[in-house]
Amino acid sequence: NSFLASYHTQRDQLMGQTLETNRAYAAKLADVTEGFFVATQDQLAYSAEILAAGFADQPLMDNEVRRLTQQSDTFNTALVVRADGVVMASSANYLVGQQLTSAGAREALHNKLPAISHPYLGVNDRLVVMISHPIYDSKRRYLGYVGGAIHLRSRNILHTLLGVHHYRDGSSLYVVDADGTLIYHEDQGRVGEDVTANTVVQALLRSEQGAERLTNLRGVDMLAGYARVPASSWGIVAQRPTEVTLRDLDTLVWSTIRNAIPLMILSLLLLAWLSKFIVRPLRDLANMAPELDAADAPERLEKVGGWYYEADRLKRGLLTGVTLLHQKLGRLNQENVTDPLTGLTNRRGLEQTLDSWRQQGAPFAVAILDVDHFKRVNDTYGHDIGDEVLRFLARQMRESARVSDLLCRSGGEEFVLLLPGAGLEEALGAAQRLCDRIACTISPTGEAITVSVGVADHRGHDETVEALLKRADQALYGAKRTGRNRVLAG
Numbered sequence: 001n002s003f004l005a006s007y008h009t010q011r012d013q014l015m016g017q018t019l020e021t022n023r024a025y026a027a028k029l030a031d032v033t034e035g036f037f038v039a040t041q042d043q044l045a046y047s048a049e050i051l052a053a054g055f056a057d058q059p060l061m062d063n064e065v066r067r068l069t070q071q072s073d074t075f076n077t078a079l080v081v082r083a084d085g086v087v088m089a090s091s092a093n094y095l096v097g098q099q100l101t102s103a104g105a106r107e108a109l110h111n112k113l114p115a116i117s118h119p120y121l122g123v124n125d126r127l128v129v130m131i132s133h134p135i136y137d138s139k140r141r142y143l144g145y146v147g148g149a150i151h152l153r154s155r156n157i158l159h160t161l162l163g164v165h166h167y168r169d170g171s172s173l174y175v176v177d178a179d180g181t182l183i184y185h186e187d188q189g190r191v192g193e194d195v196t197a198n199t200v201v202q203a204l205l206r207s208e209q210g211a212e213r214l215t216n217l218r219g220v221d222m223l224a225g226y227a228r229v230p231a232s233s234w235g236i237v238a239q240r241p242t243e244v245t246l247r248d249l250d251t252l253v254w255s256t257i258r259n260a261i262p263l264m265i266l267s268l269l270l271l272a273w274l275s276k277f278i279v280r281p282l283r284d285l286a287n288m289a290p291e292l293d294a295a296d297a298p299e300r301l302e303k304v305g306g307w308y309y310e311a312d313r314l315k316r317g318l319l320t321g322v323t324l325l326h327q328k329l330g331r332l333n334q335e336n337v338t339d340p341l342t343g344l345t346n347r348r349g350l351e352q353t354l355d356s357w358r359q360q361g362a363p364f365a366v367a368i369l370d371v372d373h374f375k376r377v378n379d380t381y382g383h384d385i386g387d388e389v390l391r392f393l394a395r396q397m398r399e400s401a402r403v404s405d406l407l408c409r410s411g412g413e414e415f416v417l418l419l420p421g422a423g424l425e426e427a428l429g430a431a432q433r434l435c436d437r438i439a440c441t442i443s444p445t446g447e448a449i450t451v452s453v454g455v456a457d458h459r460g461h462d463e464t465v466e467a468l469l470k471r472a473d474q475a476l477y478g479a480k481r482t483g484r485n486r487v488l489a490g
């Protein structure tokens, strides 16, 4: 953007400078031309004075026209014209004796004043501008005029005066008369052309001077300065095509862009490469978001490379959140499978463990314990003591079990002991030891209580958990039925 803005600024500056240069140049040339006309009129006034003194003197007149053409390059032709329009003397011999009827001649004879004519077609169809001065004798009688013709389509004083103004940089110069007709142009063929449709010429015809950007009659975008020559009401236009003015700047801009492209591509590639590295940890973290409850989420989070400060903070924040989530989930899960009264695994936990062990196919055994006459305990000592007794039983189980055993309260006053890797005999032994221990330990009632136990070992994949528990239950029922405080196998 700043590159574009700078380009536009420089472009505007360049055009502004060119307009101002052309304006100043046109004004300077207008001054020079004005000076030329004043000097030329003085020169003709001097001749008129000489001729007034000897108007009938042919050698004097011949000498004067010779002097006017030879002394300087001002005129292509010089002539002395009598009041009736007959040429008395001329540097162009063929004119002598001719009666002039051209517009310029008629104008000079009619006005009887110093004049610069409009361009007109003279003898031999030459496009001519006539500068003339009246000749009056000592009694102020009008004798005729002395004049100098400038042949617009031949090499003339304007070429010397205005110099070679068609430069290689595309600058050019042209002059229009008071009617908007070209009287000087680099292309001689255009001299005499009516160019009043040109907006700059229109401004000159309104007696304005200045500078403006325009599209000329040939459709060329131009930066033109223009100024008037008061003596002749001519307008001088100095101009340069806008395209030529801006060409160097445009070339510079394009070469800058061309040179900058490899660097820009390199920068873009670097940016893409960098953004990939910046985005990678964020993308990894975002991909993990839906699976934050997975058991391995903390380890996977730890592996995400948070190589910059913000990503690392995000990762640490997520890690903290995930750890808390997992702790919470763990607690909830634990509570979900724990019996609140005894702290042992509840029925749900028991079933989950049994299913999992059964699927693994490893050997194990179960022992179902039921407090004997627990209703009596409640009835006799109250429900709170009953609860204390249940907690007491849980303690006894904990103290007599192995670390690998799973201790459950499956409901009411019923407990289950899961013995991984144990066969029937081993399970019966463990159950009996527990049964004996309870029977000889004082319970919260102040007396020992007893339990009945049914034991069964898992018979492999084919046996369902329900079938296994049913066998153990039946054994328990047998123990109750045959007197309680005993262990039976199912």
Ligand SMILES: Nc1nc2c(ncn2[C@@H]2O[C@H](COP(=O)(O)OP(=O)(O)OP(=O)(O)O)[C@@H](O)[C@H]2O)c(=O)[nH]1
Residues within 6 Å of the ligand: 370, 371, 372, 373, 374, 375, 376, 378, 382, 383, 384, 385, 386, 387, 390, 411, 412, 413, 480
């Ligand atoms: N204190 C207390 N009592 C419970 C709880 N759950 C079940 N009970 C009681 O346990 C008793 C079980 O009684 P029964 O099923 O008749 O069995 P029992 O009296 O132990 O007799 P047997 O099992 O035949 O020896 C009922 O009185 C229940 O109210 C509990 O969480 N706390």
